[in-house]
Amino acid sequence: MSDAIDKDYADSIMLKCVNCGxxxxxxxxxxxxxxxxxxxSKLLVESDETVIERIRNKTFKDIASEKIQADQxxxxxxxQLLNQExxxxxxxxxxxxxxxxxxxxLTIVSLFAAIDVYQEKYLISAIFMGxxxxxxxxxxxxxxxxxxxxxxxLHSLSTMLAIILVIPFFMFIGVxxxxxxxxxxxxxxxxxxxxKPQSDYGEIESDTVDKFCMMISKVKENEYDDxxxxxxxxxxxxxxxxxEYEHIEYNAYNESGAELTIRxxxxxxxxxxxxxxxxxxxxxxxxxxxxSALLPEPxxxxxxxxxxxxxxxxxxxxxxxxxEFNKYVNACIEAGFSEDMLKTEDHFxxxxxxxxxxxxxxxVSDVIEILVYVP
Numbered sequence: 447m448s449d450a451i452d453k454d455y456a457d458s459i460m461l462k463c464v465n466c467g468x469x470x471x472x473x474x475x476x477x478x479x480x481x482x483x484x485x486x487s488k489l490l491v492e493s494d495e496t497v498i499e500r501i502r503n504k505t506f507k508d509i510a511s512e513k514i515q516a517d518q519x520x521x522x523x524x525x526q527l528l529n530q531e532x533x534x535x536x537x538x539x540x541x542x543x544x545x546x547x548x549x550x551x552l553t554i555v556s557l558f559a560a561i562d563v564y565q566e567k568y569l570i571s572a573i574f575m576g577x578x579x580x581x582x583x584x585x586x587x588x589x590x591x592x593x594x595x596x597x598x599x600l601h602s603l604s605t606m607l608a609i610i611l612v613i614p615f616f617m618f619i620g621v622x623x624x625x626x627x628x629x630x631x632x633x634x635x636x637x638x639x640x641x642k643p644q645s646d647y648g649e650i651e652s653d654t655v656d657k658f659c660m661m662i663s664k665v666k667e668n669e670y671d672d673x674x675x676x677x678x679x680x681x682x683x684x685x686x687x688x689x690e691y692e693h694i695e696y697n698a699y700n701e702s703g704a705e706l707t708i709r710x711x712x713x714x715x716x717x718x719x720x721x722x723x724x725x726x727x728x729x730x731x732x733x734x735x736x737x738s739a740l741l742p743e744p745x746x747x748x749x750x751x752x753x754x755x756x757x758x759x760x761x762x763x764x765x766x767x768x769x770e771f772n773k774y775v776n777a778c779i780e781a782g783f784s785e786d787m788l789k790t791e792d793h794f795x796x797x798x799x800x801x802x803x804x805x806x807x808x809x810v811s812d813v814i815e816i817l818v819y820v821p
Contacts (some may be wrong), residue, residue: 553582626663636721639704641676643717644669658721665717670694670710674715684705684810685792703811727764736820740802742777743815745770758819764812768792771808778804 460471465486480486484663626649631642636658649661674696678686686698694710702723711763724731730751737759749763766774775794779787782798789795792808805817 457805523561550586553579554806556582624662629660632658634705636723638699639680639682640706640719640721641673643673643719647718656721656723660719662717662719663715665710665715667694667710667712670708670717674708677706677708699810701811703809703813709718727762732760737802737820740781740783741804741816741818742774742781742799744774744814749813756818760815760817763814766808766814767812768808771806771814774814775806 452596455754458611460469462469463481463484463486466481466484468481468483470483473588487786491541495592529754530631556575556579560572560579626647628646629648629650631637632640632653635653635655637653637660640658643665645664648660650658650660652659661724676716677696678698682698682704684699686696689695689697690709694712696708697706697755699705704721704723705717707720709720711717727750730749732738732747735755736756738754738761741759744761744763744766744784746763747763748765749761751761771792775789778794783796783802783804785797785799787794787796794806795804797803802818802820805815807815809815
Protein backbone atom coordinates (compact mmCIF):
# COMPACT_ATOMS: atom_id res chain seq x y z
CA MET A 447 0.00 0.00 0.00
CA SER A 448 2.79 2.40 0.92
CA ASP A 449 4.55 1.62 -2.35
CA ALA A 450 1.38 2.59 -4.25
CA ILE A 451 1.08 5.87 -2.31
CA ASP A 452 4.74 6.63 -2.90
CA LYS A 453 4.24 5.99 -6.58
CA ASP A 454 1.22 8.34 -6.68
CA TYR A 455 3.22 11.07 -5.02
CA ALA A 456 6.05 10.47 -7.39
CA ASP A 457 3.86 10.76 -10.50
CA SER A 458 1.70 13.84 -9.52
CA ILE A 459 1.81 17.17 -7.70
CA MET A 460 -0.88 18.99 -5.57
CA LEU A 461 -1.83 22.57 -6.58
CA LYS A 462 -4.53 25.12 -5.60
CA CYS A 463 -6.97 26.47 -8.22
CA VAL A 464 -6.53 30.23 -8.66
CA ASN A 465 -10.24 30.68 -9.46
CA CYS A 466 -12.20 28.62 -6.95
CA GLY A 467 -9.46 27.79 -4.46
CA UNK A 468 -10.01 24.03 -4.69
CA UNK A 469 -7.07 21.63 -4.30
CA UNK A 470 -6.32 19.60 -7.39
CA UNK A 471 -3.91 16.80 -8.23
CA UNK A 472 -1.98 17.35 -11.44
CA UNK A 473 0.23 14.94 -13.38
CA UNK A 474 3.77 16.18 -13.09
CA UNK A 475 4.37 15.67 -16.80
CA UNK A 476 1.58 18.10 -17.83
CA UNK A 477 2.32 21.76 -18.48
CA UNK A 478 -1.38 22.81 -18.09
CA UNK A 479 -3.48 22.22 -14.97
CA UNK A 480 -7.30 21.86 -15.42
CA UNK A 481 -9.47 22.35 -12.31
CA UNK A 482 -12.00 19.51 -12.09
CA UNK A 483 -14.35 21.74 -10.05
CA UNK A 484 -14.63 25.02 -11.98
CA UNK A 485 -12.97 24.07 -15.24
CA UNK A 486 -10.35 26.79 -15.03
CA SER A 487 -7.13 26.06 -16.93
CA LYS A 488 -3.77 27.29 -15.75
CA LEU A 489 -0.36 27.19 -17.43
CA LEU A 490 2.12 25.65 -15.05
CA VAL A 491 5.23 27.71 -14.66
CA GLU A 492 8.14 27.11 -12.42
CA SER A 493 6.66 29.00 -9.52
CA ASP A 494 7.86 28.45 -6.00
CA GLU A 495 4.86 26.27 -5.41
CA THR A 496 5.61 24.15 -8.46
CA VAL A 497 9.30 23.84 -7.62
CA ILE A 498 8.48 22.78 -4.07
CA GLU A 499 6.08 20.14 -5.34
CA ARG A 500 8.58 18.86 -7.89
CA ILE A 501 11.29 18.61 -5.21
CA ARG A 502 8.87 16.84 -2.94
CA ASN A 503 7.94 14.48 -5.76
CA LYS A 504 11.60 13.67 -6.57
CA THR A 505 12.32 13.07 -2.90
CA PHE A 506 9.58 10.48 -2.68
CA LYS A 507 10.87 8.84 -5.85
CA ASP A 508 14.46 8.66 -4.56
CA ILE A 509 13.32 7.27 -1.23
CA ALA A 510 11.30 4.56 -2.97
CA SER A 511 14.23 3.64 -5.25
CA GLU A 512 16.68 3.49 -2.36
CA LYS A 513 14.29 1.33 -0.38
CA ILE A 514 14.00 -1.15 -3.25
CA GLN A 515 17.78 -1.24 -3.67
CA ALA A 516 18.30 -1.73 0.06
CA ASP A 517 15.82 -4.59 0.10
CA GLN A 518 17.64 -6.24 -2.81
CA UNK A 519 21.02 -5.87 -1.11
CA UNK A 520 19.68 -7.38 2.10
CA UNK A 521 18.20 -10.30 0.18
CA UNK A 522 21.52 -10.86 -1.68
CA UNK A 523 23.51 -10.72 1.56
CA UNK A 524 21.20 -13.25 3.18
CA UNK A 525 21.57 -15.55 0.17
CA GLN A 526 25.38 -15.27 0.25
CA LEU A 527 25.41 -15.97 3.97
CA LEU A 528 23.23 -19.03 3.45
CA ASN A 529 25.53 -20.33 0.68
CA GLN A 530 28.58 -19.71 2.84
CA GLU A 531 27.03 -21.64 5.71
CA UNK A 532 26.26 -24.55 3.39
CA UNK A 533 29.82 -24.51 2.01
CA UNK A 534 31.39 -24.40 5.46
CA UNK A 535 29.17 -27.24 6.60
CA UNK A 536 30.18 -29.30 3.58
CA UNK A 537 33.88 -28.53 4.09
CA UNK A 538 33.57 -29.48 7.73
CA UNK A 539 32.30 -32.90 6.72
CA UNK A 540 35.16 -33.25 4.21
CA UNK A 541 37.80 -32.42 6.84
CA UNK A 542 36.41 -35.05 9.20
CA UNK A 543 35.68 -37.69 6.55
CA UNK A 544 37.53 -41.05 6.48
CA UNK A 545 38.73 -40.24 2.97
CA UNK A 546 40.73 -37.28 4.29
CA UNK A 547 42.46 -39.59 6.76
CA UNK A 548 43.12 -42.11 3.98
CA UNK A 549 44.63 -39.42 1.75
CA UNK A 550 46.91 -38.36 4.60
CA UNK A 551 48.03 -41.95 5.18
CA LEU A 552 48.59 -42.52 1.45
CA THR A 553 50.71 -39.39 1.34
CA ILE A 554 52.98 -40.73 4.07
CA VAL A 555 53.20 -44.20 2.49
CA SER A 556 53.90 -42.70 -0.92
CA LEU A 557 56.67 -40.52 0.52
CA PHE A 558 58.46 -43.47 2.13
CA ALA A 559 58.01 -45.53 -1.04
CA ALA A 560 59.57 -42.75 -3.12
CA ILE A 561 62.56 -42.61 -0.78
CA ASP A 562 62.92 -46.40 -0.86
CA VAL A 563 62.85 -46.77 -4.65
CA TYR A 564 65.24 -43.84 -5.00
CA GLN A 565 67.72 -45.53 -2.69
CA GLU A 566 67.33 -48.71 -4.76
CA LYS A 567 68.28 -46.68 -7.86
CA TYR A 568 64.87 -47.01 -9.52
CA LEU A 569 65.04 -43.38 -10.62
CA ILE A 570 62.09 -43.34 -13.02
CA SER A 571 59.84 -45.05 -10.50
CA ALA A 572 61.08 -42.64 -7.84
CA ILE A 573 60.05 -39.70 -10.03
CA PHE A 574 56.55 -41.12 -10.51
CA MET A 575 56.22 -41.84 -6.81
CA GLY A 576 57.47 -38.34 -5.96
CA UNK A 577 54.82 -36.82 -8.21
CA UNK A 578 52.23 -39.06 -6.59
CA UNK A 579 53.32 -37.90 -3.13
CA UNK A 580 53.05 -34.25 -4.18
CA UNK A 581 49.57 -34.72 -5.66
CA UNK A 582 48.34 -36.54 -2.57
CA UNK A 583 49.78 -33.84 -0.30
CA UNK A 584 48.10 -31.10 -2.35
CA UNK A 585 44.83 -33.04 -2.23
CA UNK A 586 45.11 -33.26 1.56
CA UNK A 587 45.80 -29.52 1.85
CA UNK A 588 42.74 -28.81 -0.28
CA UNK A 589 40.56 -31.08 1.81
CA UNK A 590 41.76 -29.33 4.96
CA UNK A 591 41.15 -25.94 3.28
CA UNK A 592 44.75 -24.96 3.93
CA UNK A 593 44.94 -23.90 0.29
CA UNK A 594 42.56 -20.98 -0.02
CA UNK A 595 40.43 -20.41 -3.08
CA UNK A 596 40.69 -23.99 -4.37
CA UNK A 597 37.54 -25.51 -5.78
CA UNK A 598 36.09 -28.35 -3.75
CA UNK A 599 36.26 -30.84 -6.62
CA LEU A 600 39.97 -30.21 -7.27
CA HIS A 601 41.10 -32.40 -4.37
CA SER A 602 39.27 -35.36 -5.94
CA LEU A 603 40.98 -34.69 -9.26
CA SER A 604 44.38 -34.48 -7.58
CA THR A 605 43.77 -37.75 -5.72
CA MET A 606 42.65 -39.48 -8.92
CA LEU A 607 45.79 -38.37 -10.78
CA ALA A 608 47.93 -39.65 -7.92
CA ILE A 609 46.27 -43.06 -8.10
CA ILE A 610 46.76 -43.20 -11.88
CA LEU A 611 50.50 -42.67 -11.38
CA VAL A 612 50.64 -46.08 -9.68
CA ILE A 613 50.41 -47.69 -13.14
CA PRO A 614 53.67 -46.30 -14.60
CA PHE A 615 55.32 -46.75 -11.18
CA PHE A 616 54.78 -50.51 -11.30
CA MET A 617 55.63 -50.61 -15.00
CA PHE A 618 59.12 -49.37 -14.24
CA ILE A 619 59.76 -51.21 -11.01
CA GLY A 620 57.87 -54.46 -11.58
CA VAL A 621 54.77 -55.59 -9.74
CA UNK A 622 56.71 -57.96 -7.49
CA UNK A 623 60.06 -57.03 -6.07
CA UNK A 624 61.43 -60.14 -4.44
CA UNK A 625 63.96 -60.06 -1.67
CA UNK A 626 66.84 -62.54 -1.93
CA UNK A 627 69.31 -63.80 0.63
CA UNK A 628 72.95 -64.58 0.04
CA UNK A 629 73.53 -67.86 -1.77
CA UNK A 630 76.31 -70.43 -2.03
CA UNK A 631 77.34 -71.18 -5.61
CA UNK A 632 76.96 -74.98 -6.00
CA UNK A 633 79.66 -75.53 -8.64
CA UNK A 634 78.47 -79.06 -9.38
CA UNK A 635 76.37 -80.77 -12.04
CA UNK A 636 75.56 -78.28 -14.83
CA UNK A 637 76.48 -75.23 -12.73
CA UNK A 638 80.12 -76.35 -12.91
CA UNK A 639 80.07 -75.28 -16.57
CA UNK A 640 79.28 -71.69 -15.63
CA UNK A 641 81.18 -68.84 -13.97
CA LYS A 642 79.90 -67.55 -10.64
CA PRO A 643 77.89 -64.31 -10.96
CA GLN A 644 79.27 -61.15 -9.38
CA SER A 645 76.26 -60.57 -7.10
CA ASP A 646 76.07 -62.67 -3.94
CA TYR A 647 72.29 -62.37 -3.62
CA GLY A 648 69.94 -64.79 -5.30
CA GLU A 649 68.04 -68.04 -5.13
CA ILE A 650 68.68 -71.44 -6.70
CA GLU A 651 65.40 -72.70 -8.15
CA SER A 652 66.62 -75.96 -9.67
CA ASP A 653 69.89 -77.88 -9.49
CA THR A 654 69.69 -81.37 -10.99
CA VAL A 655 71.76 -83.47 -13.34
CA ASP A 656 69.93 -82.20 -16.41
CA LYS A 657 68.80 -78.71 -15.35
CA PHE A 658 70.12 -75.74 -13.39
CA CYS A 659 68.09 -72.56 -12.88
CA MET A 660 68.83 -69.59 -10.64
CA MET A 661 67.69 -66.00 -10.06
CA ILE A 662 70.33 -63.39 -9.21
CA SER A 663 69.35 -60.01 -7.74
CA LYS A 664 71.07 -56.62 -7.50
CA VAL A 665 72.53 -56.97 -10.98
CA LYS A 666 73.45 -53.99 -13.14
CA GLU A 667 73.25 -54.15 -16.92
CA ASN A 668 77.00 -53.93 -17.38
CA GLU A 669 77.40 -56.84 -14.93
CA TYR A 670 74.97 -58.85 -17.04
CA ASP A 671 77.02 -58.06 -20.17
CA ASP A 672 80.22 -59.11 -18.40
CA UNK A 673 78.64 -62.38 -17.29
CA UNK A 674 77.53 -63.19 -20.84
CA UNK A 675 81.09 -62.64 -22.06
CA UNK A 676 82.42 -64.96 -19.34
CA UNK A 677 79.94 -67.66 -20.43
CA UNK A 678 81.06 -67.25 -24.03
CA UNK A 679 84.64 -67.80 -22.90
CA UNK A 680 83.40 -70.97 -21.17
CA UNK A 681 82.26 -72.29 -24.55
CA UNK A 682 78.61 -71.18 -24.76
CA UNK A 683 78.94 -69.57 -28.16
CA UNK A 684 77.33 -72.05 -30.55
CA UNK A 685 74.03 -71.07 -32.20
CA UNK A 686 74.16 -67.92 -30.09
CA UNK A 687 71.33 -65.41 -30.26
CA UNK A 688 70.50 -62.17 -28.48
CA UNK A 689 67.03 -60.71 -28.13
CA GLU A 690 65.68 -57.66 -26.36
CA TYR A 691 62.05 -56.89 -25.61
CA GLU A 692 60.78 -56.49 -22.06
CA HIS A 693 63.99 -58.19 -20.98
CA ILE A 694 67.41 -58.88 -22.49
CA GLU A 695 68.16 -62.49 -23.36
CA TYR A 696 71.20 -64.46 -24.49
CA ASN A 697 70.83 -68.06 -25.69
CA ALA A 698 73.60 -70.42 -26.80
CA TYR A 699 74.91 -74.00 -26.71
CA ASN A 700 78.28 -75.48 -25.90
CA GLU A 701 79.93 -78.40 -27.67
CA SER A 702 78.39 -80.95 -25.30
CA GLY A 703 74.90 -79.81 -26.30
CA ALA A 704 74.00 -77.99 -23.09
CA GLU A 705 71.70 -75.04 -23.73
CA LEU A 706 72.28 -71.84 -21.77
CA THR A 707 69.76 -69.01 -21.44
CA ILE A 708 70.57 -65.81 -19.55
CA ARG A 709 67.83 -63.25 -19.07
CA UNK A 710 68.22 -59.77 -17.59
CA UNK A 711 65.26 -57.77 -16.26
CA UNK A 712 66.33 -54.10 -16.15
CA UNK A 713 63.38 -52.88 -14.06
CA UNK A 714 63.97 -55.50 -11.39
CA UNK A 715 67.76 -55.51 -11.60
CA UNK A 716 67.54 -59.31 -11.71
CA UNK A 717 69.20 -61.95 -13.88
CA UNK A 718 67.94 -65.45 -14.58
CA UNK A 719 70.42 -68.20 -15.44
CA UNK A 720 69.10 -71.43 -16.94
CA UNK A 721 71.12 -74.30 -18.37
CA UNK A 722 69.64 -77.53 -19.69
CA UNK A 723 71.59 -80.65 -20.63
CA UNK A 724 70.37 -83.57 -22.68
CA UNK A 725 69.09 -86.59 -20.83
CA UNK A 726 71.16 -89.74 -20.88
CA UNK A 727 70.68 -91.53 -24.20
CA UNK A 728 70.04 -95.22 -24.62
CA UNK A 729 69.62 -97.62 -27.54
CA UNK A 730 66.06 -97.35 -28.77
CA UNK A 731 63.94 -99.74 -30.83
CA UNK A 732 62.38 -98.31 -33.96
CA UNK A 733 58.84 -99.69 -34.05
CA UNK A 734 57.91 -98.58 -37.55
CA UNK A 735 54.30 -98.23 -36.44
CA UNK A 736 51.94 -95.29 -36.55
CA UNK A 737 53.49 -92.04 -37.72
CA SER A 738 57.01 -93.49 -37.45
CA ALA A 739 56.08 -95.77 -40.38
CA LEU A 740 56.09 -92.66 -42.60
CA LEU A 741 59.75 -91.93 -41.78
CA PRO A 742 63.03 -93.51 -42.78
CA GLU A 743 64.76 -95.20 -39.85
CA PRO A 744 67.74 -93.18 -38.53
CA UNK A 745 71.21 -94.67 -38.89
CA UNK A 746 72.07 -94.11 -35.22
CA UNK A 747 70.13 -96.19 -32.71
CA UNK A 748 71.18 -94.10 -29.71
CA UNK A 749 68.64 -91.60 -28.41
CA UNK A 750 65.28 -91.15 -26.70
CA UNK A 751 61.76 -91.68 -27.99
CA UNK A 752 60.06 -88.71 -26.35
CA UNK A 753 56.53 -89.12 -27.69
CA UNK A 754 54.80 -91.92 -29.57
CA UNK A 755 51.10 -91.22 -29.98
CA UNK A 756 48.48 -91.63 -32.65
CA UNK A 757 48.75 -87.99 -33.77
CA UNK A 758 52.38 -87.20 -32.90
CA UNK A 759 55.79 -88.86 -32.80
CA UNK A 760 58.94 -87.23 -31.41
CA UNK A 761 62.41 -88.70 -31.06
CA UNK A 762 65.85 -87.36 -30.14
CA UNK A 763 68.67 -89.15 -31.96
CA UNK A 764 72.30 -88.83 -30.82
CA UNK A 765 75.56 -89.43 -32.69
CA UNK A 766 74.24 -87.84 -35.87
CA UNK A 767 76.63 -85.49 -37.66
CA UNK A 768 75.60 -82.58 -39.84
CA UNK A 769 76.32 -84.74 -42.91
CA GLU A 770 74.06 -87.50 -41.63
CA PHE A 771 71.44 -84.85 -40.80
CA ASN A 772 71.40 -83.73 -44.44
CA LYS A 773 71.22 -87.33 -45.65
CA TYR A 774 68.26 -88.00 -43.37
CA VAL A 775 66.49 -84.87 -44.60
CA ASN A 776 66.91 -86.03 -48.21
CA ALA A 777 65.55 -89.45 -47.25
CA CYS A 778 62.47 -87.80 -45.72
CA ILE A 779 61.92 -85.80 -48.91
CA GLU A 780 62.09 -89.04 -50.92
CA ALA A 781 59.60 -90.56 -48.46
CA GLY A 782 57.05 -87.95 -49.50
CA PHE A 783 57.69 -84.96 -47.22
CA SER A 784 58.20 -82.54 -50.07
CA GLU A 785 55.29 -80.11 -49.73
CA ASP A 786 55.74 -76.58 -48.37
CA MET A 787 59.41 -77.18 -47.56
CA LEU A 788 61.67 -74.92 -45.52
CA LYS A 789 65.33 -75.90 -45.19
CA THR A 790 68.23 -74.14 -43.53
CA GLU A 791 71.64 -75.25 -42.37
CA ASP A 792 70.26 -76.90 -39.22
CA HIS A 793 66.49 -76.95 -39.74
CA PHE A 794 64.03 -78.72 -42.01
CA UNK A 795 60.23 -78.59 -42.06
CA UNK A 796 57.75 -79.91 -44.58
CA UNK A 797 54.60 -81.98 -44.98
CA UNK A 798 53.34 -84.79 -47.19
CA UNK A 799 50.33 -84.82 -49.49
CA UNK A 800 48.12 -85.95 -46.59
CA UNK A 801 49.02 -82.89 -44.51
CA UNK A 802 51.21 -84.75 -42.00
CA UNK A 803 53.95 -82.33 -40.94
CA UNK A 804 57.59 -83.01 -40.07
CA UNK A 805 60.20 -80.86 -38.30
CA UNK A 806 63.85 -81.89 -38.00
CA UNK A 807 66.44 -79.82 -36.12
CA UNK A 808 70.17 -80.38 -35.79
CA UNK A 809 72.01 -79.54 -32.57
CA VAL A 810 75.70 -78.69 -32.46
CA SER A 811 76.39 -81.70 -30.25
CA ASP A 812 75.53 -84.09 -33.12
CA VAL A 813 71.97 -84.56 -31.93
CA ILE A 814 68.88 -84.28 -34.10
CA GLU A 815 65.29 -83.91 -32.98
CA ILE A 816 62.55 -85.33 -35.20
CA LEU A 817 58.92 -84.38 -34.76
CA VAL A 818 56.06 -85.72 -36.88
CA TYR A 819 52.48 -84.70 -36.15
CA VAL A 820 49.04 -84.31 -37.62
CA PRO A 821 48.00 -80.63 -37.47
